[in-house]
Amino acid sequence: DAGITQSPRYKITETGRQVTLMCHQTWSHSYMFWYRQDLGHGLRLIYYSAAADITDKGEVPDGYVVSRSKTENFPLTLESATRSQTSVYFCASSEMGRTGGFFGQGTRLTVV
C-alpha cells in the first residue's frame, strides 16, 4: 500500500546508545522531514531532505544525523541518546517543500 511508514513504533533505549529510526515512503515524494513533538513545544523540525543525497538542518538538529541514499528512505540516527531526546518522532514527506506533507504514524522513543 502507498504511504509513509515508520519503524519501530515504540523504542526504549539507554543513555549513550546509538539508535536509528526508520522512515519509508512509497509516493516518490522529493521532500522528506523529521520532526519531534514534545509537550509545550509542539512539532519542531530536526532535519529535512529535498532529494536523495541532499539534507539540511532544521530548528533542533543537534545530536541527530540523517542520510538519504535513496529517495524512499530517510533514517534518523541518534548518535548517543540522551534523556532529553525522549520524544515522539514523526517523519513526513511531500512532493514539494511548500506543499502540505503527509506524516507517518510516529515513533515513541524513551531514553532511560
Added chain:
Amino acid sequence: RKEVEQDPGPFNVPEGATVAFNCTYSNSASQSFFWYRQDCRKEPKLLMSVYSSGNEDGRFTAQLNRASQYISLLIRDSKLSDSATYLCVVNDQAGTALIFGKGTTLSVSS
C-alpha cells in the same frame, strides 16, 4: 518571536456550535499555509490548505490575511468528532519546510 503563534485553548463548545481559531505568523515571505488536525497520540493530518481568496470545505472555512499575517479556521455545526488539536502551519523562510504552531485544542461536547 515564535514563527507561528496560536491560542492553545482549550476551546470547549457544545455540539452544533461555531468556533473560530486564529493564528499569526512572523515571516512575511511565507507562501504556503495550512491547517492540520491531530488526534491524541496520532500523527498530524492535513485538513486543508489556506488561500488568499479564502476557501471552504464543507463545514470548514479557512481565511488568510497577508497584510496582517493572520490565518483563521472556522468550524460550523461542530461535531463530537471534531474534537482534536488544530495546527496552524506555514512554510519557512526558505520555502522548503513547514513550521508548525503549537496547536489549539478543541473539545466538542454533547
